[in-house]
Amino acid sequence: MSPIGLEGILIQLFxxxxxxSVIFLAISSVCIKILLRHYCFLGRRARSIIYLIPLAIPVVVMSFFHPNTTAKIVNLIGTIVKSNGGEIVYEEMFLSTAEVLSVTGILCSVALTLGTAFFVTTILFGDRIATKLFHVITLTPEEYPWLQKRVNWIAQKFNLSTPKIGIVEDLRPNAFTIGYGRRAILVFSIGLLDILNEEELTAVASHELAHLKNHDFFFKTLSNTLNIVSFFNPFAYIMASAAQREREMLADESGAKLLEQPELLAKVLAKICKALQTFPKESLAVRLTSSLFLVFPIAQRPKILATHPRVNQRVRNIAGLTSRVTSVHNNVAIAVILSLLIIVGGIAASYCLINIRTSFMQNDSPLISFHQPIDKPKSGFVLNLKNGNMVSVQTLAGTYSITVSGAGGGIIHSRLLPQR
Structure with a gap:
């Protein structure tokens, strides 16, 4: 039977x-968020990769501590204390162990399974799924020849293979890319073709092909996979969204530099954003795949969870490409000092939280399994093996001599040894 009450809940959480996984992701997320506010000299590519570091930590943790579907619980049945003149000379405890369902273990196992399945499915079949989901119609060489010529010109400038071009019968003006390499498809909506001229559509193509150049299909797949692995941790969504916002900024910068007309792409973004505001609420498919689009269509989502920066922020970033002046030396000095402070603070916070868990598990839920022979030291204890059935355990209260007896080793006789 699973333990109930606060102690049972804490055993599950600990x-x-x-x-x-939870505390290291949370602490590293806060530290990186603070640091990157002052790392202005870092490029968008580097910033996006740094945002993924906290998301990778749970995978590393679970590779060392494999999630289990059960947890061992040690229950105190009773204790007998004998004293002589108020001084404890002998103490006998009766303990039993039991295995209970580990809710957190099941949660982590499910997360790892879902993350792996998502990654494999997206890499192998992501383009086909998206094509069917959005009902993408691939253009023949005779359709929209002027558009295909423009896309081919941009692809050559980026040194890329020219992707297929598709359209979706959606009046919302937007564009997105599907797949990677020779399987890539650049998709325009009918609404976008209606409101933009050839020059403006060239700017859109430069942004979308910049995603292909920067391998953003793999980056977004990886960030979403790591997010799924920690879907129970709010900080995972914050970090994954921040990383994807940096990739959007990177695509803006790459596309604008290629065109040598930064103001054109900024103008297009503002124009599309204004047009989208006249449309009703998005469908479920749009909401689930909103990270694909040129302009983020969901205005109601909190900024911290948005996969695209606000359009006015993107416009300012593009406009600053030609006028950006950074005091690198001052920023580096500030960043180094702040890094040291944040690292020390992060280590201190981690140490305190680890000690909280260790203290609880030692005092309230010993980590020794008495169903198995004790053949090596366990975390938090110093064991000196006497023979097959007797060991001494060094704790904060003193040294205990423990004799294991009973069927299956389920009853523990513990005697407090005198101090030397």
Whole structure:
């Protein structure tokens, strides 16, 4: 039977694969968020990769502490204390162990399974799924020849293979890319073709092909996979969204530099954003795949969870490409000092949180399994093996001599040894 009450809940939460995944992701997320506010000299590519570091930590933790579907619980049945003149000379405890369902272990196992399935499915079949989901119609060489010529010109400038071009019968003006390499498809909506001229559509193509140049299909797949692995941690959504916003900024910068007309792409973004505001609420498919689009269509989502920056922020970023002046030396000095402070603070916070777990598990839920022979030291204990059935355990209270007896080793006789 699973333990109930606060202690039972804490035992579930303090399982190492869950506890360390959550606290290390949270602490590293806060540290990186603070640091990158002052790392202005870093490029968008580097910033986006740094945002993924906290998301990778749970995968590393679970590779060391494999999630289990059960957890061992040690229950105190009773204790007998004998004293002589108020001084404890002998103490006997009766303990039993039991295995209970580990909710956090199941949660982590499901997360790893879903993350792996998502990654494999997206890499192998992502382009086909998206094509069917959006009902993409691939253009023949005779359709929209002027558009295909423009896309081919941009692809050559980026040194890319020319992707296929598709359209979707959607009046919302937007564009997105599907797939990677020779399987890539650049998709325009009918609404976008209606409101933009050839020059403006060239700017859109430069942004979308910049995603292909920067391998953003793989980056977004990886960030979403890592997000799924920690879907129970709010910080995972914050970090994944921040990383994807940086990739959008990177695509803006790459596309604008290729065109040598930054103001054109900025103008197009503002024009599309204004047009989207006249349309009703998006469908479920649009909401689930909104990270694909040129302009983020969901205005109601909080900024911290948006996969695209606000359009006015993107416009300012593009406009600053030609006028950006950064005091690198001052920024580096500030960043180094702040880095040291944040690293020390992060280590201190991690140390305190690890000690909280260790203290709880030692005092309230010993980590020794008495169903198995004790053949090596366990975390938090110093064991000196006497023989097959007796060991001494060094704790904060003193040294205990423990004799294991009973069917299956389920009853523990513990005697407090005198201090030397």
């Amino acid at each position: 399982q190492p694969y869950f506890y360390y």
